[in-house]
Amino acid sequence: MKTFLWIIFPYICLTSFVLGHFWRYKYDKFGWTSRSSELYEKKILSWGSPLFHFGILGVFAGHVVGLLVPESWTNDVGISEHTYHLVAVVMGTAAGVATVTGLVLLIYRRRTTPSVFRVTTATDKIMYPLLGIVIALGLVNTIGVNLFGMGGYSGGYNYRDSVAVWFRDVLTFHPSAAPMIGAPWSFESHALFAMLLLGAWPYTRLVHVLAAPVGYAYRPYIVYRSRDAQGASRLPRRGWERVDQRVSVKRGRH
Numbered sequence: 001m002k003t004f005l006w007i008i009f010p011y012i013c014l015t016s017f018v019l020g021h022f023w024r025y026k027y028d029k030f031g032w033t034s035r036s037s038e039l040y041e042k043k044i045l046s047w048g049s050p051l052f053h054f055g056i057l058g059v060f061a062g063h064v065v066g067l068l069v070p071e072s073w074t075n076d077v078g079i080s081e082h083t084y085h086l087v088a089v090v091m092g093t094a095a096g097v098a099t100v101t102g103l104v105l106l107i108y109r110r111r112t113t114p115s116v117f118r119v120t121t122a123t124d125k126i127m128y129p130l131l132g133i134v135i136a137l138g139l140v141n142t143i144g145v146n147l148f149g150m151g152g153y154s155g156g157y158n159y160r161d162s163v164a165v166w167f168r169d170v171l172t173f174h175p176s177a178a179p180m181i182g183a184p185w186s187f188e189s190h191a192l193f194a195m196l197l198l199g200a201w202p203y204t205r206l207v208h209v210l211a212a213p214v215g216y217a218y219r220p221y222i223v224y225r226s227r228d229a230q231g232a233s234r235l236p237r238r239g240w241e242r243v244d245q246r247v248s249v250k251r252g253r254h
């Protein structure tokens with residue numbers, strides 16, 4: 001069971017994360033969106049969305065440092081474990097509270113606003129609870145264990161000696177269940193549900209996180225198109241061509 005949970009299961013989820021995005025991009029490009037519902041309700045959204053998004057950015061940054069940066073590196077630059085632990089708890093608590101508050105507002109809005117609830121998909125009903133579980137377990141770790149010493153960890157639990165080592169081993173294809181042995185149940189649960197969330201990620205609205213409006217920087221300000229046959233001395237740049245000319249060019253290539 002330990003081999004499955006800490007070696008096999010992570011790779012199943014990560015494979016789904018990678019291949020799922022390729023599949024979604026190939027077969028559902030027009031569905032690669034957050035499915036904004038701003039037109040239906042704005043008051044609650046104006047509070048919940050910034051709290052959630054700015055909070056989750058802080059949570060993500062904390063996980064990048066905590067999981068990918070070895071403890072020896074921070075020690076080498078003069079940051080002691082006590083200092084790192086203090087900063088991580090304070091900033092992690094603030095980011096976590098903002099994220100939870102924003103998520104609660106967004107779920108409340110989606111459930112109590114009929115027009116928003118009607119556009120809620122089946123994947124939303126799976127994604128929101130799963131995301132909530134992951135965030136709630138993260139708060140248990142940050143506030144419960146590392147701040148108040150829940151589970152007998154009066155000085156907090158140094159996850160960089162266990163969970164972070166396991167995660168980096170998985171990413172470098174040298175997986176081992178040993179680092180997770182003896183970790184608090186909340187850290188184990190947080191890691192497993194986070195992997196499950198990654199596996200489900202490409203099939204939900206969370207896919208929009210990996211979308212970037214690259215073409216926006218160089219597209220024309222206003223696109224004018226005409227169906228009238230008009231001559232031109234050269235082929236126009238992409239985005240400026242006439243509809244009839246663009247169609248004829250494409251047919252000519254075939």
